[in-house]
Amino acid sequence: xxxxxxxxxxxxxxxxxxxxxxxxxxxxxxxxxxxxxxxxxxxxxxxxxxxxxxxxxxxxxxxxxxxxxxxxxxxxxxxxxxxxxxxxxxxxxxxxxxxxxxxxxxxxxxxxxxxxxxxxxxxxxxxxxxxxxxxxxxxxxxxxxxxxxxxxxxxxxxxxxxxxxxxxxxxxxxxxxxxxxxxxxxxxxxxxxxxxxxxxxxxxxxxxxxxxxxxxxxxxxxxxxxxxxxxxxxxxxxxxxxxxxxxxxxxxxxxxxxxxxxxxxxxxxxxxxxxxxxxxxxxxxxxxxxxxxxxxxxxxxxxxxxxxxxxxxxxxxxxxxxxxxxxxxxxxxxxxxxxxxxxxxxxxxxxxxxxxxxxxxxxxxxxxxxxxxxxxxxxxxxxxxxxxxxxxxxxxxxxxxxxxxxxxxxxxxxxxxxxxxxxxxxxxxxxxxxxxxxxxxxxxxxxxxxxxxxxxxxxxxxxxxxxxxxxxxxxxxxxxxxxxxxxxxxxxxxxxxxxxxxxxxxxxxxxxxxxxxxxxxxxxxxxxxxxxxxxxxxxxxxxxxxxxxxxxxxxxxxxxxxxxxxxxxxxxxxxxxxxxxxxxxxxxxx
Amino acid sequence: xxxxxxxxxxxxxxxxxxxxxxxxxxxxxxxxxxxxxxxxxxxxxxxxxxxxxxxxxxxxxxxxxxxxxxxxxxxxxxxxxxxxxxxxxxxxxxxxxxxxxxxxxxxxxxxxxxxxxxxxxxxxxxxxxxxxxxxxxxxxxxxxxxxxxxxxxxxxxxxxxxxxxxxxxxxxxxxxxxxxxxxxxxxxxxxxxxxxxxxxxxxxxxxxxxxxxxxxxxxxxxxxxxxxxxxxxxxx
Numbered sequence: 001x002x003x004x005x006x007x008x009x010x011x012x013x014x015x016x017x018x019x020x021x022x023x024x025x026x027x028x029x030x031x032x033x034x035x036x037x038x039x040x041x042x043x044x045x046x047x048x049x050x051x052x053x054x055x056x057x058x059x060x061x062x063x064x065x066x067x068x069x070x071x072x073x074x075x076x077x078x079x080x081x082x083x084x085x086x087x088x089x090x091x092x093x094x095x096x097x098x099x100x101x102x103x104x105x106x107x108x109x110x111x112x113x114x115x116x117x118x119x120x121x122x123x124x125x126x127x128x129x130x131x132x133x134x135x136x137x138x139x140x141x142x143x144x145x146x147x148x149x150x151x152x153x154x155x156x157x158x159x160x161x162x163x164x165x166x167x168x169x170x171x172x173x174x175x176x177x178x179x180x181x182x183x184x185x186x187x188x189x190x191x192x193x194x195x196x197x198x199x200x201x202x203x204x205x206x207x208x209x210x211x212x213x214x215x216x217x218x219x220x221x222x223x224x225x226x227x228x229x230x231x232x233x234x235x236x237x238x239x240x241x242x243x244x245x246x247x248x249x250x251x252x253x254x255x256x257x258x259x260x261x262x263x264x265x266x267x268x269x270x271x272x273x274x275x276x277x278x279x280x281x282x283x284x285x286x287x288x289x290x291x292x293x294x295x296x297x298x299x300x301x302x303x304x305x306x307x308x309x310x311x312x313x314x315x316x317x318x319x320x321x322x323x324x325x326x327x328x329x330x331x332x333x334x335x336x337x338x339x340x341x342x343x344x345x346x347x348x349x350x351x352x353x354x355x356x357x358x359x360x361x362x363x364x365x366x367x368x369x370x371x372x373x374x375x376x377x378x379x380x381x382x383x384x385x386x387x388x389x390x391x392x393x394x395x396x397x398x399x400x401x402x403x404x405x406x407x408x409x410x411x412x413x414x415x416x417x418x419x420x421x422x423x424x425x426x427x428x429x430x431x432x433x434x435x436x437x438x439x440x441x442x443x444x445x446x447x448x449x450x451x452x453x454x455x456x457x458x459x460x461x462x463x464x465x466x467x468x469x470x471x472x473x474x475x476x477x478x479x480x481x482x483x484x485x486x487x488x489x490x491x492x493x494x495x496x497x498x499x500x501x502x503x504x505x506x507x508x509x510x511x512x513x514x515x516x517x518x519x520x521x522x523x524x525x526x527x528x529x530x531x532x533x534x535x536x537x538x539x540x541x542x543x544x545x546x547x548x549x550x551x552x553x554x555x556x557x558x559x560x561x562x563x564x565x566x567x568x569x570x571x572x573x574x575x576x577x578x579x580x581x582x583x584x585x586x587x588x589x590x
Numbered sequence: 591x592x593x594x595x596x597x598x599x600x601x602x603x604x605x606x607x608x609x610x611x612x613x614x615x616x617x618x619x620x621x622x623x624x625x626x627x628x629x630x631x632x633x634x635x636x637x638x639x640x641x642x643x644x645x646x647x648x649x650x651x652x653x654x655x656x657x658x659x660x661x662x663x664x665x666x667x668x669x670x671x672x673x674x675x676x677x678x679x680x681x682x683x684x685x686x687x688x689x690x691x692x693x694x695x696x697x698x699x700x701x702x703x704x705x706x707x708x709x710x711x712x713x714x715x716x717x718x719x720x721x722x723x724x725x726x727x728x729x730x731x732x733x734x735x736x737x738x739x740x741x742x743x744x745x746x747x748x749x750x751x752x753x754x755x756x757x758x759x760x761x762x763x764x765x766x767x768x769x770x771x772x773x774x775x776x777x778x779x780x781x782x783x784x785x786x787x788x789x790x791x792x793x794x795x796x797x798x799x800x801x802x803x804x805x806x807x808x809x810x811x812x813x814x815x816x817x818x819x820x821x822x823x824x825x826x
Contacts, residue, residue, distance in 0.1 A: 044650040102720040105710025107735045114722030154709035218645045254647045338666050503638040508690040511637045
């Protein structure tokens with residue numbers, strides 16, 4: 001233990017996706033000693049898979065567009081548990097952050113007047129829902145995430161950011177006062193385990209869609225930041241809120257952007273009926289994602305699904321013509337051919353709702369500071385811990401995220417966290433050093449795997465976890481099934497605690513990384529399961545057969561999951577934006 | 591019975607004095623799996639098998655490797671496209687040092703990428719909104735910006751094998767041209783000056799392996815041709 005090497009930074013950013021790279025860029029420019037620690041080379045992060053665009057009122061498609069309309073859509077889309085101060089911050093700061101990306105070189109598609117191309121996306125309106133469909137999603141064809149991530153990586157190179165690429169963060173290190181003062185991390189290439197000390201630790205570790213068997217998420221989306229924070233005893237917010245994207249390719253799970261419907265595509269059932277007209281007469285296929293996903297499942301459950309097993313529906317694009325497909329949706333044409341074996345210019349794409357996004361996460365304020373709760377229910381800042389991007393729950397997505405808002409979330413709050421940390425460092429941060437026993441506590445888990453001598457192996461346990469989540473915590477939920485799911489997870493936790501890592505080698509040991517990831521999947525799954533069971537209403541993405549209605553009396557609240565007691569508490573939603581009147585909760589229709 | 595014969599390049603520096611090929615029998619149940627799925631199945635037989643992977647949909651560029659002699663991405667290559675006579679041979683990308691099994695040290699590849707200053711350079715004060723760019727100007731970036739840095743092209747290039755420290759290679763040059771072609775970039779002459787030696791660009795012999803293997807259908811050779819033209823125009 002005493003021979004373990006240590007590294008010291010002013011700030012360490014865990015995760016090299018959009019949020020992490022945007023935070024890092026801010027800090028690199030400030031000259032603070034910063035490093036990005038990422039388990040993959042940064043451009044392999046899941047931001048790269050984002051397709052349709054970044055939603056923001058830059059007033060390009062419509063010169064009269066207004067960020068307040070975007071804020072209204074965001075709050076309504078989140079079924080009124082998105083924090084209104086955070087939504088206000090994101091939507092009003094958004095244009096600045098998007099123009100910065102363009103200035104950095106992001107190759108946005110363009111309108112004839114040379115401005116950034118914007119397309120319609122789901123849940124978008126003009127004039128606070130009264131002015132019809134808006135076109136607010138800024139796009140680089142259907143490769144916006146790729147273009148954004150590469151641009152941010154390139155600008156970090158330009159500003160000499162320090163990268164610890166292919167390093168895996170294992171656990172947080174807390175000092176005697178409970179402040180976060182760094183982490184334990186492993187250099188994957190050599191297997192060396194290092195104590196990384198820092199005054200600010202930023203969780204930009206992304207989502208955890210791999211808790212489900214069917215997901216649009218990359219294989220690396222294992223909720224590492226959530227797992228680390230839960231093991232360190234910090235609460236998680238709104239973990240029951242998982243978005244099922246309407247259009248994952250049937251069988252493969254790969255994403256087909258909502259931009260397809262934004263460009264004029266629509267869903268049909270086995271009779272060729274455009275069924276969304278029945279469920280959302282106004283917005284139709286561009287209703288909120290939760291609404292569209294539920295409608296698709298209803299069609300399938302009522303026997304109108306497509307294919308031999310009647311277990312999916314079709315996304316029709318052929319009427320758009322090869323020009324639009326080639327110009328606006330070239331990546332979708334590629335993906336459809338590869339994973340669905342159809343050419344969307346000729347045939348519809350078979351699609352099914354697929355786990356896509358974690359609305360919940362580490363609760364933070366708009367500066368990215370992690371929050372826990374005092375006994376009297378008020379907020380308390382966690383010293384030293386920050387979060388941004390999908391790992392965080394600011395919350396701007398509430399119970400259902402709008403399409404295109406995740407990329408905006410990344411850059412706005414990555415930037416905000418970077419700016420806040422810079423000024424905090426300027427004012428001076430001093431925390432007590434971690435003691436040897438503090439470090440030993442953070443080493444426990446990796447030591448356990450390294451000393452394991454027999455037991456069940458990782459792939460089987462992971463499959464079982466994914467099966468439980470898929471079976472009991474999918475698009476529609478109900479008590480009995482979830483109780484069973486929680487019970488199976490409890491039992492699985494015991495088995496994972498005794499599981500076996502056969503390969504103990506040091507050099508690029510991906511089996512060890514997958515074992516460590518499994519612990520994180522377990523933490524995320526259990527938090528999700530307990531929160532889903534305890535939230536006794538239906539709101540946004542959380543739909544229960546046994547509690548089909550929204551219950552604003554009891555549940556116009558964030559849920560807060562406390563890992564030590566496995567208890568679900570509540571936290572107030574913010575209804576106090578600074579510059580506009582708050583939006584009163586209304587019945588949500590599209 | 592009809593199991594796929596998979597021959598995998600294995601090397602763990604901790605235990606192996608030299609690399610070797612190991613044979614696996616993988617039960618595909620007759621499905622036309624992607625090569626990456628086959629690797630997952632092989633890893634269940636041998637936990638120690640190492641390879642990189644992330645998005646599993648051909649956009650992150652993690653799983654470039656050599657499949658039956660041709661570079662490509664394992665996650666978007668169906669068996670029907672590469673398997674011959676029920677046999678699949680998987681090797682690491684050629685020309686880069688092997689760390690373990692199918693994992694190569696990408697250091698030299700990334701160095702060449704960084705060398706071309708892969709970021710927009712424009713010192714004029716930015717406007718309050720975006721910089722304008724016409725659709726025609728933006729069209730010039732198509733076929734360039736989509737690069738995923740998988741290294742399939744550069745590691746298929748004999749000129750890069752020979753001079754990986756001096757020849758930028760197809761991936762780096764494609765990105766170099768991506769910025770040369772961008773109407774918003776102001777560093778054209780500086781960029782060209784950096785490339786004006788016998789190696790950086792001119793080691794390209796037009797072999798076009800890069801074009802043959804690019805999993806995104808990009809054409810580095812054409813981009814290199816454009817850079818040559820710009821260099822020659824500059825010289826006269």
